[in-house]
Amino acid sequence: MELGIGMFGDLKINPQTGEIQNTQVRLGEIIEEIKLMDEVGVDFFGMGEHHRADYAVASPEIILAAAATVTKNIKLGSAVSVLSSADPVKLYQDFATVDLLSNGRAEIMAGRGSFIESFPLFGFDLKDYSSLFEEKLNLLTRLNNAETITWTGKHRPSLINQSIYPRPTNGKMPIWVAVGGTTESVIRAGKLGLPVMFAIIGGSPINFKPLFEVYEQAFVDSGHNREDMQVGVHMHSFFGEDSQEIANWYYPFYAAQMDRIGASRGWPSYQRTQYDYGRSRHGHLIVGDVNESVDKILQMQETFGLTRFSAHMDVGSPDHSKMMKAIELYGNKIIPQVKKGLV
Numbered sequence: 001m002e003l004g005i006g007m008f009g010d011l012k013i014n015p016q017t018g019e020i021q022n023t024q025v026r027l028g029e030i031i032e033e034i035k036l037m038d039e040v041g042v043d044f045f046g047m048g049e050h051h052r053a054d055y056a057v058a059s060p061e062i063i064l065a066a067a068a069t070v071t072k073n074i075k076l077g078s079a080v081s082v083l084s085s086a087d088p089v090k091l092y093q094d095f096a097t098v099d100l101l102s103n104g105r106a107e108i109m110a111g112r113g114s115f116i117e118s119f120p121l122f123g124f125d126l127k128d129y130s131s132l133f134e135e136k137l138n139l140l141t142r143l144n145n146a147e148t149i150t151w152t153g154k155h156r157p158s159l160i161n162q163s164i165y166p167r168p169t170n171g172k173m174p175i176w177v178a179v180g181g182t183t184e185s186v187i188r189a190g191k192l193g194l195p196v197m198f199a200i201i202g203g204s205p206i207n208f209k210p211l212f213e214v215y216e217q218a219f220v221d222s223g224h225n226r227e228d229m230q231v232g233v234h235m236h237s238f239f240g241e242d243s244q245e246i247a248n249w250y251y252p253f254y255a256a257q258m259d260r261i262g263a264s265r266g267w268p269s270y271q272r273t274q275y276d277y278g279r280s281r282h283g284h285l286i287v288g289d290v291n292e293s294v295d296k297i298l299q300m301q302e303t304f305g306l307t308r309f310s311a312h313m314d315v316g317s318p319d320h321s322k323m324m325k326a327i328e329l330y331g332n333k334i335i336p337q338v339k340k341g342l343v
Contacts, residue, residue: 004044009056010317038071040331046079068102080111085118104169111178190218195230232308243289253316
């Protein structure tokens with residue numbers, strides 16, 4: 001199982017004044033954090049795409065290109081690229097460029113996105129939410145499998161015997177599909193034989209078990225070899241040396257971000273009881289010390305048969321110094337213990 005880190009590039013917001021952290025400062029911190037991930041042996045890094053004032057990154061591929069020049073081993077991907085509002089051809093070209101810069105370490109993780117700001121920004125209609133993603137995912141996989149293609153769709157001009165350049169280092173790149181809780185998305189990924197990342201960011205992880213089973217069935221029924229199946233989970237995480245101390249310290253950052261997002265979605269105010277349940281054995285949070293984190297990651301692997309685990313570590317934009325410490329603990333202590341436990 002690979003163990004990595006995902007981030008959205010959250011910007012720190014002053015709770016008293018509402019002042020938002022300087023984006024340039026946060027971008028510099030992100031590059032430092034990715035460089036440290038590479039140094040301590042984190043397997044992969046994923047950067048999210050957002051078009052909002054409270055997030056620093058609108059183009060993951062640009063951050064990943066910068067990271068490619070200061071890292072040596074870590075895989076670099078999006079988490080996610082909002083494929084529904086992107087041009088698959090340009091997206092593929094951009095990631096192929098990152099792949100060349102990184103000597104074959106780039107990945108694309110395609111998703112429909114949980115925020116909708118990119119749709120009006122790039123001139124797409126939300127009524128086409130599902131059909132946009134399905135059509136563009138099919139085109140993206142075609143681009144990955146053939147240098148020259150002929151293709152016709154509804155939402156993009158046709159391609160007639162068109163060659164797409166540059167090509168990735170090894171001719172192809174890994175393309176993952178990120179899913180939430182929709183059966184339709186899980187079945188689509190399984191039919192295409194694409195690796196899938198489940199975003200478990202609320203409730204009890206065990207409730208996702210039926211979706212894993214649906215994915216496996218769709219994967220096998222579509223003629224793909226079960227041994228080639230790759231599945232991962234993306235879970236909100238943060239690590240410290242003392243469990244209760246880091247939980248208490250991180251709670252205000254996490255709760256503030258949940259309330260900011262919830263305000264636009266009609267959620268009730270986030271409560272400490274939700275946070276404490278999330279940190280329990282049955283919850284969706286991995287926030288605690290090394291031993292607790294190792295145990296819970298291994299529990300997720302045992303439950304779902306994971307080939308990848310992604311710790312989403314910057315929810316609410318915790319302090320850069322604390323992020324660096326958490327990355328050190330993850331790479332130097334948690335990852336080795338998890339991999340030892342898998343043997």
